[in-house]
Amino acid sequence: MEEDFYQVLGVDRNASGEDIKKAYRKMAMKYHPDRNPGNKEAEQIFKKAAEAYGVLSDPDKKRRYDQYGVDGLRGTEAPGYSSFEDIFDAFGDIFGGGSIFEDFFGGGKGRGRAGRRGASLKCDIEIDFKEVATGVEKKIELTRREVCDTCRGTGAREGTSPVTCPYCKGRGEVQQSQGFFTLRTACPKCHGNGKIIESPCAKCGGSGRYPKKSIISIQIPAGIEDGTRLRLTGQGEPGESGASPGDLYCDIHVTPHPIFKRQENDVLCEVPITFAQAALGCTIDVPTLTGRVIQVKIPKGIQNTEVVPIRGEGFPNVHGYGKGNLLVQVIAEVPTKMTSRQEELLREFAELEKKNVSPRQKNFFEKMKNIFE
Template identity: 45%
Template sequence: MAKRDFYEVLGTSKGASADELKKAYRKKAMEFHPDRNKDNPDAEAKFKEVNEAYDTLKDGDKKAAYDRFGHAAFEQGGMGGGRPGGGYGGQQGDFSSAFSDVFDDLFGDFMGGQRGGGARSRAVRGSDLRYNLRIDLEEAYTGIQKSLNVPTAVSCDKCSGTGAANGAEPQTCPTCSGMGKVRTQQGFFTTERTCPTCSGMGQIIKDPCTKCGGAGRIEKDRALSVNIPAGVETGTRIRLAGEGEAGMRGGPTGDLYIFIEVAPHALFEREGPHLHCTVPVSMVSAALGGDIEVPTIDGGRSRVKIPAGSQSGRQMRLRGKGMPALRGGSVGDMFIELSVETPVNLTAKQKELLRTFEEIDADNNPESSTFFRKVKSFWDGMKS
């Protein structure tokens, strides 16, 4: 049976670019993979056909020869000296090696490998660090400069982060040939695992640095000065680029993330940019009205007028006395909530005065009167 045109096999035109060929190949390879077509006896043959087509067209020289001479370019006497009778058309791989290419194309990036050969870079980026910082509400209001001691891994000064003693260069790992991973092939399946010799680094150090043991970094507390802006609240995250762990063997440094927690305050309760403050007032002050002084978060005082007849729970707003917004420059408000306090430990004279007041009470308690009218109506309804 005559071979089909390679472009037809991949479903592309003759003028397709390398990216278009690769995209078409990956689609066809997944479509006809034997593991996904166990009930289709023709899938394996089509899978081989797709790989043969792509192995030819992905190579610039072979593609040029195929475009000029077609399949004849790879038959006996033609370019490449292929096997008699066609077969894979001069390709040296078999079905398993074809699947290996599929594995590289589909999963190479996910596994952290590099396609197309070549040694894996020995430099590894350092880890990001998290630091939990607890501050007071007053510090969140004004902003503050904080000095921190952060335990981290820093570049080894003795070997300059290379991990090797006396300036020696690391050598390519003989087990994985610098790839950092070893591949095991069983039939159609190819599995990869981290190289046990170099632990995935791709290189080994014959003479490791005595100070860092070949890691290229050492554990150390580092002093940092951090600017905490005004308006931060619990959950605010501050990123310090390049202040995390040093990279392995000269790799780039990670970042440091500072997570802010604002401690509860004895007087104020925060709600976004606003503050709430509960202020106790005497029964007499609530009844007669008057002025009181309340604290503000900036350390000052504000005079608040209490209307006569105020009840517990009544709120009054002090505009602009809340927290600054982290972004935008606006300032929240402060809400004063009254808590009418019942007197305790009364003297005999005080008790007598209160009883006298109660006797001459002329419906001065509207909420109580309304409540008991509702109670009476409820009981009357139950009786009927």
């Protein structure tokens, strides 16, 4: 089915040029490849939006499209962009200098017809609490489209080389006159390369790229938080003709722990104790993040959910400044099953309690008295 360019940009048919521009800008930012590395769907939307904007932002094309649909565009330069590079070249101005676009396309360094920056890649890494506590090196397997070693990236069959494009005579761009303006656009035959391949390389089929598995080692710093995205500069796919390679983005996922909960750099651990232990005080064994077991002294008379902090047993600060604490939170359990002897002792205890009211209870009764007086 034919795409409706207005629908693609989410504007209605009477939208002004300014509204169309705004709608495109919003979509381009949202589906920008730098914000969605490796997301094919976002890439498609991004390209479609550019295609729609290419038509609707051009008064002549817009008029033809409005009148005859896509058929009306025949004979004009075909909409559709083979790469992000072309999109940037076409509409970069509406984003302004120094935007995230510049960043994605290598700050202009790798830009230009001759050398396109390599694609950025994304991976996910799962680590556990212990690895967060100590930091860890992870090895991941990645398939990247590397420069084909048979043709050394030229895409031409062994013994041949790419030839100068006859259509643009090697310039990589063609000029088109439109009213007062002369538009320069990428050559449709060579896609701006200035050269075409007559006899493609057998290994890579002329693309100059070949998928290759690589093992990449990633150093994950201690104290890293769940959901952090690490950027490995230059670990994406190689750029064209010496342009800079893309980056590799690694999303770090921390597996939830059965007994620890992270609170900033502190780690909370709930430890059940009996109500007798809470009343009398005790020493309990508590595990730490690194797997050691330490003895923690619980003071006499500790209240339910009260916390005993153990200094320096939390997560290290990800920037290397200090460490959080282990927060031992006691959960004083009220017994539900007792032996008859235990119950007898407890009843005796309760008798004595009547005569010797606890401080909090005393406070409570006094407040209550004030309310009813």
